[in-house]
Amino acid sequence: MALLAAVAASTAAGSSPAPILFDDFSYSSAAQLVSHGWIVRTKPGWPGVPGATWRAANVSFHGGLMRMTSTTDGTSAGTTQTQVCQQRKFREGTYGSRIRFRDLPLSGPAVDQPVESFYTISPLERPLDPNYSEIDFEYLPRGAWSLPQSIGYTAWETFSPVPHWVAVDASRRQDRSLNGWHTLVLQVAHGTMTFYVDGLRVARLGGRYYPEVPMSINYNVWFSAALGKTTVPRSYAEDVDWVYHAAGAVLSPAQVSAAVRSLRHDGVSFRDTVPASGLASPCNL
Numbered sequence: 272m273a274l275l276a277a278v279a280a281s282t283a284a285g286s287s288p289a290p291i292l293f294d295d296f297s298y299s300s301a302a303q304l305v306s307h308g309w310i311v312r313t314k315p316g317w318p319g320v321p322g323a324t325w326r327a328a329n330v331s332f333h334g335g336l337m338r339m340t341s342t343t344d345g346t347s348a349g350t351t352q353t354q355v356c357q358q359r360k361f362r363e364g365t366y367g368s369r370i371r372f373r374d375l376p377l378s379g380p381a382v383d384q385p386v387e388s389f390y391t392i393s394p395l396e397r398p399l400d401p402n403y404s405e406i407d408f409e410y411l412p413r414g415a416w417s418l419p420q421s422i423g424y425t426a427w428e429t430f431s432p433v434p435h436w437v438a439v440d441a442s443r444r445q446d447r448s449l450n451g452w453h454t455l456v457l458q459v460a461h462g463t464m465t466f467y468v469d470g471l472r473v474a475r476l477g478g479r480y481y482p483e484v485p486m487s488i489n490y491n492v493w494f495s496a497a498l499g500k501t502t503v504p505r506s507y508a509e510d511v512d513w514v515y516h517a518a519g520a521v522l523s524p525a526q527v528s529a530a531v532r533s534l535r536h537d538g539v540s541f542r543d544t545v546p547a548s549g550l551a552s553p554c555n556l
Contacts, residue, residue: 289517289518290545290546291518291530292544292545293513293516293541293543295540297541308358311327312327312491318493319496320343323343323493324350324351329351330355339353339492339510341385345382345498349504350494352491354491357488357514359394359551361518361545363482363518364459365457365459365515367454367455367514367516368455368514369511370509371510372509373509374412374420379504379506380505381413386491387409389408392487392553393485395429395430399431404486407424407426408422408423408466409422410423416495422445424474424476425440426442443466443474449468458522464477490509492507516545518545
C-alpha cells in the first residue's frame with residue numbers, strides 16, 4: 272500500500288513512474304481519434320436494438336469534447352447506436368473520466384430509453400465464459416428494464432446472452448438524475464472495485480466479480496429494446512471531456528483531477544505509456 276500511495280502521489284504531481292493513458296479528445300476528426308488507439312464500432316450486434324446500425328459517423332468533436340450521438344425513428348432499421356473503445360490492455364489501477372450525461376434528447380421527443388455508459392470490458396468468448404471481465408458506470412436517464420431513472424455501478428463475473436439470458440453480476444444503484452457534467456472515478460486494486468461520482472464514494476464491489484483479464488476502456492450510447500412508438504426522429508448524446516488511467520496505482524478522485532490539470536497545464540493532450548497487450552478490442556470482434 273505504501274508503494275501504491277507513493278505512485279499515486281507522484282502521478283498526481285505529473286511525474287508518474289506508473290504507465291498512464293490520458294486523452295482530452297482535442298480532435299477534429301475520427302481519423303485522429305483512431306490514430307491514438309481508439310476504435311469506433313461498426314460491427315453489428317448486441318447490445319441494444321436488434322438490427323440497429325453501429326455508426327462511426329455518430330462520433331463528432333466540439334471544442335475539445337468527444338460527442339457520441341445515437342438516433343432512432345422508432346424502427347430497428349432507423350436506429351443508430353454508438354460505441355468507442357480503447358485497446359484491450361487495462362485491468363488494475365485507477366480510471367477516471369469527465370462526462371456529460373443528458374436526461375433529454377438533443378432533438379425530438381423524449382420517448383425512448385437510452386443507455387449512457389463509461390465502462391471496461393473484455394470479449395465474451397462463449398456463454399458463461401469464466402474469464403469474462405466487465406465493470407460499468409451505466410446511466411439510465413429514462414429508466415429501462417423496469418428500473419427507474421438511475422445510475423448503476425456494476426461488476427460482472429460472466430453472462431449468457433439472449434435468448435438464454437443469465438447474468439452473474441453484482442450491482443449497486445442510485446435512483447437519481449445525473450443530468451450534466453460529472454467526474455467518474457474507479458479504483459481497481461486488491462480484489463476491490465471502488466466507484467466515485469464527483470469525489471463521493473458511491474459503491475464498492477469485489478469477490479468473484481473482480482476482473483481476471485485485460486479489458487478495453489469504452490463509452491457507448493445505445494437503446495434498450497423498448498423504443499418509443501412514434502416515427503418522429505430523435506437523437507440522444509453523451510459528451511466526454513477527458514479520460515485518465517494510471518495502471519497499478521490507487522489514486523483518489525482529487526489526485527486524478529490534479530493529474531489531469533497538470534497534464535493540461537503542460538500542454539499534453541494525449542499520452543499513452545500503458546504497454547500494448549496484443550489482444551483484440553471488443554469493438555472489432
